[in-house]
Each structure stands twice: as structure tokens, then as C-alpha cells.
Amino acid sequence: MNQKWDGSERRKSLRAKAEAMVANLSPAEIATQPTQILLHELLVHKVELEMQNEELRSAYVALEAARDRYVDLYEFAPVGYITISREGLISEINLTGSTLLGVERSKLLKRRFSQFIVSADRDRWHRLFLNMMEQAKANGDKHEFGLEMAHADGSAFYAHLNCLPKLSADAAPVLRIALTDISQQKKVLDQLEHLAFYDPLTHLPNRQLLKDRLQLALAASARSRKYGALLFIDLDNFKTLNDTLGHNTGDLLLQQVAQRLLSSVRQKDTAARLGGDEFVVMLEDLSENAQEAAIHAEISGKKILAALNAPYLLDDHEYRCSSSIGATMFCGHGVAEDDLLRHVDIAMYQAKHRGRNNLCFFDQAMQAVITKRAELEADLRVALEQQQFILYYQQQISQDGQIVGAEVLIRWQHPERGLILPMDFIPLAEDTGLILAIGQWVLETACAQLKRWENNPQTQHLQLAVNVSAHQFHQIDFVKQITDILEKSAIDPTRLKLELTESMLLENRAEIAVKMQALKAIGVGFSLDDFGTGYASLAYLTQLTFDQLKIDQSFVHKIGVNHNDSVIIKAIIGMTNNLHDMQIIAEGVETEAQRAFLEEHGCALCQGFLFSKPLPLAEFEALLPKS
Numbered sequence: 353m354n355q356k357w358d359g360s361e362r363r364k365s366l367r368a369k370a371e372a373m374v375a376n377l378s379p380a381e382i383a384t385q386p387t388q389i390l391l392h393e394l395l396v397h398k399v400e401l402e403m404q405n406e407e408l409r410s411a412y413v414a415l416e417a418a419r420d421r422y423v424d425l426y427e428f429a430p431v432g433y434i435t436i437s438r439e440g441l442i443s444e445i446n447l448t449g450s451t452l453l454g455v456e457r458s459k460l461l462k463r464r465f466s467q468f469i470v471s472a473d474r475d476r477w478h479r480l481f482l483n484m485m486e487q488a489k490a491n492g493d494k495h496e497f498g499l500e501m502a503h504a505d506g507s508a509f510y511a512h513l514n515c516l517p518k519l520s521a522d523a524a525p526v527l528r529i530a531l532t533d534i535s536q537q538k539k540v541l542d543q544l545e546h547l548a549f550y551d552p553l554t555h556l557p558n559r560q561l562l563k564d565r566l567q568l569a570l571a572a573s574a575r576s577r578k579y580g581a582l583l584f585i586d587l588d589n590f591k592t593l594n595d596t597l598g599h600n601t602g603d604l605l606l607q608q609v610a611q612r613l614l615s616s617v618r619q620k621d622t623a624a625r626l627g628g629d630e631f632v633v634m635l636e637d638l639s640e641n642a643q644e645a646a647i648h649a650e651i652s653g654k655k656i657l658a659a660l661n662a663p664y665l666l667d668d669h670e671y672r673c674s675s676s677i678g679a680t681m682f683c684g685h686g687v688a689e690d691d692l693l694r695h696v697d698i699a700m701y702q703a704k705h706r707g708r709n710n711l712c713f714f715d716q717a718m719q720a721v722i723t724k725r726a727e728l729e730a731d732l733r734v735a736l737e738q739q740q741f742i743l744y745y746q747q748q749i750s751q752d753g754q755i756v757g758a759e760v761l762i763r764w765q766h767p768e769r770g771l772i773l774p775m776d777f778i779p780l781a782e783d784t785g786l787i788l789a790i791g792q793w794v795l796e797t798a799c800a801q802l803k804r805w806e807n808n809p810q811t812q813h814l815q816l817a818v819n820v821s822a823h824q825f826h827q828i829d830f831v832k833q834i835t836d837i838l839e840k841s842a843i844d845p846t847r848l849k850l851e852l853t854e855s856m857l858l859e860n861r862a863e864i865a866v867k868m869q870a871l872k873a874i875g876v877g878f879s880l881d882d883f884g885t886g887y888a889s890l891a892y893l894t895q896l897t898f899d900q901l902k903i904d905q906s907f908v909h910k911i912g913v914n915h916n917d918s919v920i921i922k923a924i925i926g927m928t929n930n931l932h933d934m935q936i937i938a939e940g941v942e943t944e945a946q947r948a949f950l951e952e953h954g955c956a957l958c959q960g961f962l963f964s965k966p967l968p969l970a971e972f973e974a975l976l977p978k979s
Contacts, residue, residue, distance in 0.1 A: 454504030488525030579645035905940020
């Protein structure tokens, strides 16, 4: 029998007996021993009852205190406790959590937790969340990671998340999160990392971080098989500056050098300071071809030399400082990091011995390529001064055999090397900026020739097509340059046609449209060259008013060989003929079969070796019909 029930019944029985006895007893009888024993037993049970009531009161007080402690520990803990449903919604959150997120608790429930994660970390959170929800079915292990969170006022804080995926009471998977703001700790760790891996004066990566990044670059290069380069930069006469103007001025120079290096390289490249006046730039992902990669490295090196040569303002002192650069190439793990740094250091001293303000490669084969390129650049400048360029003309002909015009193509008549084709010097001209002067000369010469043809009935109808480089076209005053040439030559503007490549149209389309409209307003025509080989959208055919579209020779050469290319050509011709007032011309026509195919499908104009190769002026004019 239940002890508590037994005791209660016993007390009731005793109380009934006592009341019955006492009611019928005299005072003398009450004093008898049996009655005293009964009264004593009642007194004992009364004390026991009072003690039980006191225990109940104590237990209640303890329970209240425990509840208060629970509220304090949960609601006001230094950690935000959050429960996330499988839909990613907040189902529970304590006061600390709502304070961290900056929103009242009642307004947080059923809101998506990911809304409070900064966009840069949101994808990572989604991946982690899905993984943890899968583990919740088995009450998975704890997961700890950091995320950058967003407070409701727009500020960000860095949080540590301790997550436990589990099943709730109703067997639904949930994620319990303990969220801690560790922004201050993160700031301290970042500062320590910065001290360990960055130069305190310039804030560039130091030697240790450079070596770490170099290891990663070597591994990436081994996978991609693309070359990278190291450029070792040493300031000329830096010690003299420190000795004359003091170390504070020297520090100012180093800081400005660091800024110029950063602005001279791509975002994915690394500019580091080794110490003193020694800097290293690491260029990645240049080219799979060693010579092309070396040329890219040389271009970057010359850009750096030019940037560092510009005057500095150091505490009201204008100062000029040249530098010497050593370069070495790398691809994969062929050479160890320490050896690469040693090689590039040796190359830098070779550059100093060659007269400072110079760039020198450690690898002799690469240096030979760069030396040859430098010689070609010097010759190119002389060619401009001495007018060693000549124009060749390749006729553009209608299907009925009428010559309607020509494309002008530049050649370089080198006094020692002979005739040099554009592919051998135009890329260099573009890299060095000489393309602007060369392009200007071509336009002026072509317009002058059109002027000479004006009074001859056999030539006055001819139109000349001139290729325009992206560097030329994107000059701010390009329209004025063309109008000035037209005014100077006094020709009919409709006789001039400018050819733009498709790749030029990928950027700044609004700028291109404005310039084209301005020139078309005075009669200049435009041809879209290399059509089908670029990556631009067909939308430019309606946005940019071209007069002519040129089918690239890579398609023409496969007529009758590759069915798909033939289909593409037919589609291009059909599309162009349906566009208002747009001509179509095919380049690279070399066989009668190609010409016949083009004529059959509606291409009215052709250009190629079937009719004539590019010729000097006299030979081209000899092909024109005589009166």
C-alpha cells in the first residue's frame, strides 16, 4: 500500500478516536497514561505534517529559483540560441540572439535565417545547412564554423556558429545554433595575421606570404600548363635618397612605389615587398606558349618601369627615381621557389649592369626573344619617322566582275629585313601604342589616294576600306580625327569605309554607336569584319548601323568541305539580305566553287586570291578597266 496514503488514513483514524475520547473524558481521565500516549502520537504527526509542508514550501522556492536561473541562462546568456526549421526559418530565438540580429524577437520568428548572412557567405551557408539537415535524421554531430552576419542596421559582424542538427519532439529535423559575436577576436587575429604576412610600411605581402602564394601559383601552373613570371624590382639610387633627405622621406617613396605597383598589375597578380627597396611582382596565367608569356611579362615590366619613372612628391620635394627589373619565367614545379627568387635576383643585377632603368630576363632564350622584340620596336619607331610603310590594295569585286573598291593593307618595307607583313608588327604596335600613329598614317594615305582618283572616270567610283584598331576607335577624339582628315583631303566621305572587328563590340557599345552615328551623318561607311568569329550578340546588328557585313574567310574556306560552315554562310547571307540597306561581302574567296556557291545564295561581293592578292598601288591600278 502507498505509504503516503497509509499515513494520511492513519492520521484521520487517530484524529477521530481522539475527538471521540476527549469528548467523553473528564480532566482526571485525560491525565491517564493511555490517553497521554494517544495525544503524544497526535502531536508527533502534527509535527510531521508541519515538516512536510515546510519541505513543500522549500521545494517550491527552489523550483522558482531554478526557473529564474534558467531564464537568466537562456534569455540573457552571452550566446544567441536559435532554432532553425528544415525550411530554414527561425522557430525559436532567445533575447541575446534577437539583440545580435537587431530585430525584436516577435518579428524574427518564421523569418529566413539566411537573410542575416552577408551575400558573400550565403551560398556557403546554404551548402552547410543542407548537409546538416541530412544529418539531423540521425541526430548528427556538432558543426562549428564562422560566418559574416548582417545586423538589421546594415552593419556586419563576424560570428562563430556552433550547430547541432537533431530531431525535435515531433520528429521534425531542426538545427540548434549557438551564435557568438567574435568580431573583436577576428579583428585581433586579422591584425596578427597582417603582422605575420604583410609588410608594416607598405602593407604589401612580405617574403613569407609571397613564397606561400608562389607555391600555389606553381601548383596552378602545373595544372593549367600556363606560364607565370616573377619580376624583381630594385629602386636605383635609393640609398642616396635616404642619406640626403632622411629615412622618413625614403619611407614615403616606398609607400608610393607600392601604390604604383598595385595599379600596374592585374588583381590576380601579387606585388610584394621583400625588404629595403626590393619588391617582387608575380604574374600568373600568362600563356601556354613560353615566348608569348615572356612578351606579356615584358609588357608588364615596361609598364612598371614607366609608372615608377614618373615624378614623386615627397614632402614638397619632387623626386625622380628609376628602377631595375629582373625577370624569370616559371611553369609547374620545374624550378623550386627559392631558386626562382635567386634567378630573378641575378637577372635584376644584370639589368643594373646594363645601365639601370632596364629589364633583363634570367633565361637567355627568353632574353633573346625580348631583345629581338625591343630591336623591332626601335625599328618600328624609325619606320614611322622615315615613312617606310606602304599600302597594298586587294580588290573587292561584284559577281558580274566589276571592281567596286579595295581593302587597304599595310606593309612595312624594312631596309634590311625586306617586306614585313602586318601579323609580324601590328601586335607589337598595339602593345606599344604605336598603332595610333600607324593607323593615322594609313587613314591619311588612303584618303589622299581617293583624292587622286577623283578626276579619273575609271577610279572615281572606287571605295576604300580601312581597318581601324580598337585603340584608335576608342580614342576620345576619334571622330574629330576622321573629320579633320576628310577636310584636309577634301574627298567625298562616302568613298571611305571603316572596318571594325566583331570583338571590338563587346564593350562600350553606347560609345561605339555615338561615334558611328556621328561619322555616318557625314557619309562615312562602316563594315563589320570577321563576322561570326567573335562573341558579341546579334543585337548589335540592329543597335549599330553597319553598311556592310563581311563573312570571315574561315567559313569561306570550308565551303564544300564542312556542311555546317556552308549552312552558317547561307544563314548569314539570308539574314543580311533581310536587313535594310546592308551589303554582304565574303573574304578569302580562292576557288571558283566557293564563288559560285556565294553567288547562288545571294552574296553579291567577293574578295580573295581568286581575283587578286593584295597588290602595290601600280599593280592594282593595272587591273582596272581601261577607258
